[in-house]
């Protein structure tokens with residue numbers, strides 16, 4: 001599909017903000033953020049152009065994976081508030097032109113979900129086939145050698161049924177059996193319930209795993225894991241798109257919403273089947289740029305040095321892949337990733353100029369920016385002294401795996417610390433008061449000690465802050481439509497210092513230059529001949545050179 005530039009949809013023109021409710025704002029002092037806390041800050045979000053808020057799961061949940069273990073899709077987690085609070089959030093957001101996007105965790109539920117308790121109660125109950133049950137092998141061992149994304153076997157034994165159930169993630173997250181039409185219908189009903197509440201879109205969690213191959217056969221063992229990776233064995237199994245077309249027709253088509261899939265395992269040559277007119281989603285999150293330092297999804301403690309050209313290649317490939325097909329969701333951070341300043345500019349993560357450089361990238365590539373909470377302040381990773389300070393189930397499991405592999409405690413902690421999902425999950429830093437203004441009580445996860453210098457209140461009044469830079473970037477997008485509808489072009493592809501590209505429509509051309517180093521760099525000034533700097537960070541803007549981490553957007557009219 002050729003994108004219709006004149007008639008882009010609302011979600012192609014706006015900025016999406018990902019809110020992690022537990023850590024956004026607590027209004028009742030229990031140390032955990034809540035829905036009222038999000039409603040309270042809607043004007044703040046509006047101030048840098050947010051038109052949709054993706055809420056990570058807010059449903060009833062035992063919270064073993066922070067809501068990605070849902071016990072009731074039709075109820076709000078009481079620590080987040082009530083259904084009335086949710087309705088109020090949707091209504092108050094709507095008044096400001098902001099839509100609420102729900103996270104649909106449809107690969108699995110919590111083991112405390114009534115669907116699972118019933119399914120687990122016997123081999124012949126009404127929901128007996130709603131999950132993936134298999135007999136043990138003759139010797140009593142698990143049905144196959146697959147290992148899960150959170151470590152360990154994907155199989156857990158159930159005494160009552162005398163069978164194993166499959167879980168791609170934790171043992172508390174049993175996978176639903178999508179082959180069963182009743183299961184699919186139940187999930188579409190959930191989506192429609194939320195559509196009736198007025199939500200503006202869906203993010204489909206872990207969606208490439210919903211279809212399993214017919215034979216759940218053993219696979220090649222990944223020596224580090226000691227298992228065959230469930231990702232390798234199940235991601236993007238043939239036939240998955242039939243399910244997703246059904247989902248689209250039952251829960252997306254006919255509504256003015258967008259659907260974005262978390263699509264680990266979809267390669268760019270398959271993209272046209274997944275997105276765009278013939279596809280099943282409007283956008284797909286793919287991870288090549290955030291995995292630039294890993295050899296594969298399971299090699300989390302074996303990083304490799306990476307160069308700027310590697311990162312640029314990942315982005316440029318995605319830009320090319322979505323040139324004519326679908327639409328790109330630009331993200332540098334999310335609740336599963338380290339903070340982008342640490343990830344991509346580790347030498348100067350605390351430097352506000354570094355956060356601004358990444359802000360330019362996040363808002364001027366071609367696609368819809370997805371900004372993760374705190375990214376607009378330049379929030380950073382957190383250093384912890386011991387594994388006891390971690391909440392994330394994945395980090396805790398990874399630590400254990402590293403110890404079992406012979407790493408020392410210090411080494412294991414170092415592995416976990418750099419990429420732990422908790423880095424992104426520390427409470428929002430609103431001001432310099434106790435607990436960063438996040439909560440009057442003890443936060444569920446310790447605040448990053450740098451909150452006295454990195455916080456929204458301080459940045460509000462500082463013209464040159466990261467927050468005000470995001471506001472400028474938003475205005476830039478509003479003023480120059482080519483930053484939304486313009487084509488993308490590579491520039492200086494071989495440079496290990498400058499991340500540069502162009503955007504171009506019928507009337508104008510933009511040249512975006514971002515210095516990814518902490519030193520002054522120069523480039524061929526001819527590139528910006530005739531153009532005017534529409535926005536730049538740093539002290540001054542001189543054609544042909546860039547200050548450390550300087551980001552510039554030049555614009556020129558076409559003759």
Ligand code: GLC
Pocket residue numbers: 065068069105169205206262335336
């Ligand atoms: C997705 C979520 C992650 C969660 C996992 C299991 O990858 O982003 O946070 O742990 O799915 O639902």
